[in-house]
Amino acid sequence: MWQLKIPAKIRVFAWRACMNGLPTRLSLENKGVRIKGSCPLCEKGPESIKHALVHCSKAWEVWWSWQTCPINFGEGNLDVTDIAMQIMEKGSAMDLEIFFITTWSIWYNRNQVVHEQPYLTPSQVWDNAQRLRCDYKGAITANFLRQQPPVVGWAAPPPDTFKINVDGATTVDGKRSSVGVVIRECRGIMVAARSVVLNACYDVETTEALAIEAGILLAGELKLHKVIIELDSLIAVQAVNSGSCHGTMGPVIHGALNLLNQFGSWKIQHLKRDYNKVAQELAQYARRTDLSQTWMGNEPPWLHNLLLFDRSKC
Numbered sequence: 077m078w079q080l081k082i083p084a085k086i087r088v089f090a091w092r093a094c095m096n097g098l099p100t101r102l103s104l105e106n107k108g109v110r111i112k113g114s115c116p117l118c119e120k121g122p123e124s125i126k127h128a129l130v131h132c133s134k135a136w137e138v139w140w141s142w143q144t145c146p147i148n149f150g151e152g153n154l155d156v157t158d159i160a161m162q163i164m165e166k167g168s169a170m171d172l173e174i175f176f177i178t179t180w181s182i183w184y185n186r187n188q189v190v191h192e193q194p195y196l197t198p199s200q201v202w203d204n205a206q207r208l209r210c211d212y213k214g215a216i217t218a219n220f221l222r223q224q225p226p227v228v229g230w231a232a233p234p235p236d237t238f239k240i241n242v243d244g245a246t247t248v249d250g251k252r253s254s255v256g257v258v259i260r261e262c263r264g265i266m267v268a269a270r271s272v273v274l275n276a277c278y279d280v281e282t283t284e285a286l287a288i289e290a291g292i293l294l295a296g297e298l299k300l301h302k303v304i305i306e307l308d309s310l311i312a313v314q315a316v317n318s319g320s321c322h323g324t325m326g327p328v329i330h331g332a333l334n335l336l337n338q339f340g341s342w343k344i345q346h347l348k349r350d351y352n353k354v355a356q357e358l359a360q361y362a363r364r365t366d367l368s369q370t371w372m373g374n375e376p377p378w379l380h381n382l383l384l385f386d387r388s389k390c
């Protein structure tokens with residue numbers, strides 16, 4: 077639990093929730109405090125930790141929003157620890173972070189309501205929790221990126237890993253946006269490339285997100301196992317790394333995150349624009365020719381020099 081990427085106060089809260097250490101009405105009543113132990117929100121049972129955070133109808137209305145939840149915790153009389161263990165078994169660290177940040181948000185809102193503070197709707201409680209999670213992860217990623225040494229040029233991936241460089245091209249003239257994808261192996265040799273004309277004119281960020289999606293799709297067709305995705309949009313890289321699904325590119329990022337599950341391992345990183353020339357050229361090619369095209373193995377002649385330049389540094 078201490079490894080989760082969640083704010084410290086929520087980590088402490090999660091610990092207390094699992095250790096039966098939250099001041100619920102039931103626990104206060106048991107300690108001799110003169111207070112009614114029943115739930116002040118639904119009045120349908122004692123306010124235990126599991127009631128307050130999971131089984132209370134007010135909590136359920138929030139949990140309804142968690143559509144990608146890996147387990148079904150509505151059934152049975154599971155407590156917070158049981159649920160956390162099941163998520164650890166069947167889900168990812170991100171699922172566990174979602175679970176704890178949301179329980180914290182539910183708890184916080186309950187206390188607001190009890191103290192007659194403004195009441196948030198269930199979807200607001202959910203949205204606040206997810207925003208908190210994304211903001212926190214975004215801050216960690218930004219800090220991490222600042223500490224990275226600068227990359228000098230394009231670098232080939234390690235053996236058994238494939239590098240997917242992607243780029244998006246978009247114009248102000250309303251012409252359809254396009255994306256370019258190139259996949260190379262550890263010697264810098266092109267495995268596949270693709271130029272795609274998109275179905276509409278998108279904003280820059282959405283186009284970059286769609287470029288990531290195109291890269292994942294091509295790697296999926298090749299059944300690659302370990303991949304590194306690289307592009308020159310820091311915003312898109314951070315969105316994927318933090319699982320942030322806000323803004324216009326949100327739905328595309330969300331879809332990309334699901335698609336990434338197919339790989340044995342994956343990583344996404346930022347690369348300076350000057351070093352992403354091959355993917356850029358592929359995106360431009362689609363725009364110039366208005367054609368979508370895929371190359372498997374054989375490099376297109378007009379891409380030869382750019383590929384050779386990157387390869388010379390391997």
Ligand SMILES: [Zn+2]
Pocket residue numbers: 115116117118119120121127128131132133134
């Ligand atoms: Zn209740």
